[in-house]
Amino acid sequence: MQAAPYLTPEALTTFIRTALAEDLGDGDHSSRASIPAMARKRARLLVKGEGVLAGVELAQLIFAEVDETLQMEVRLQDGARVQHGDVAFVVEGPARSILTAERLVLNCMQRMSGVATYTAHLQELLAGTRARLLDTRKTTPNFRLCEKWAVLIGGGTNHRYGLFDMIMLKDNHVDYAGGIRQAIEATHAYLRELGRQLPIEVETRTLAEVQQALEVGGIDRIMLDNMSPAQLREAVALVADRYPLEASGGITEQTIAEVAATGVDYISVGALTHSADSLDMSLKAF
Known part of the structure; x- marks a missing residue:
């Protein structure tokens, strides 16, 4: 564990x-x-x-x-x-x-x-693939410690604990910032000013956004949000192991094996903690 x-x-x-x-x-x-x-x-x-x-x-x-x-x-x-x-x-x-x-x-x-x-x-449904199962921040208020601990006990992997230990540039951050490039570059400037080093993950919704994230660089992980298995396979080929890839968005026990088979490194499932x-x-x- x-x-x-x-x-x-x-x-x-x-x-x-x-x-x-x-x-x-x-x-x-x-x-x-x-x-x-x-x-x-x-x-x-x-x-x-x-x-x-x-x-x-x-x-x-x-x-x-x-x-x-x-x-x-x-x-x-x-x-x-x-x-x-x-x-x-x-x-x-x-x-x-x-x-x-x-x-x-x-x-x-x-x-x-x-x-x-x-x-x-x-x-168990991920057996034979490279994918690791992640939890999310979709936890019960004031009970996150216990729910994330339970994910570990069940054999999963914890994602960030809260807003403070990782920078995740999700769709709203990207849209408010004006795009993938602007969000990443503003984050780099912020961390320099703060004198901090935090992992950076950026959420992408299309293959074009994946390409933009690759062009800017300086990140630690790319999230592939609500992409089909075919799109996930394309993203895996496009990134070519330059960054770890996380599939996310509406993944269920009926679809998780197919998602894992695309070659992504991580699969995040909010239902681990909000629907068990x-x-x-x-x-x-x-």
Whole structure:
């Protein structure tokens, strides 16, 4: 699995504490009202579907944030293929703490496992090609960290994390700038003035725009947006490995293999994070 610079202790702690604050408010009154303070219990994470498990490592961090005395016995690791009836882990400790952490753990793991499962499925469809599967910024607000992490667990590759770590000159940027050349040249001037080095990707919609990007140069990747397989093959021949090529735009599980067969280096699929179904699971007392 590729390194993920966004998975820092600070980022993970901030996410967990913010999510807990949203759910807890001034306290878990249901647990406080019904469960004795000294009660110690166990619960197991029960998988109720088939797919790729994701979020186990995050669950450990959530339980520790809620109550450092909670003990978690991991039985299945992130990335494991699971089926109905599998037990991913057992958690033991103060009953109130288990219940307080329950919903956040389930929300994260169900969503992350769904993303990882769909990612793995599409990745399998790329077998035998050079293409690598990319995610996008089409993520749930305040949940991007988890969704992109899940893509990695499912075997995909992260694209840029946000607007700050890569320059992507998309169609609107190009149109507002006045064209491919103007957008790229303005970007070069901006980076010189800023004293920064950031990767530059430019989106192209036609073979003529691909040619313009080649003529200007000084970029790191060319995106081929909403092109047919025939156009993609032409673009691959035109670029001739001078720059990595990324196919994007409306690519589905029905079309991804054909797109990969054109010879592109990357295929970005927004559906990895905006349309994946959650994997059903529950935390059961026993």
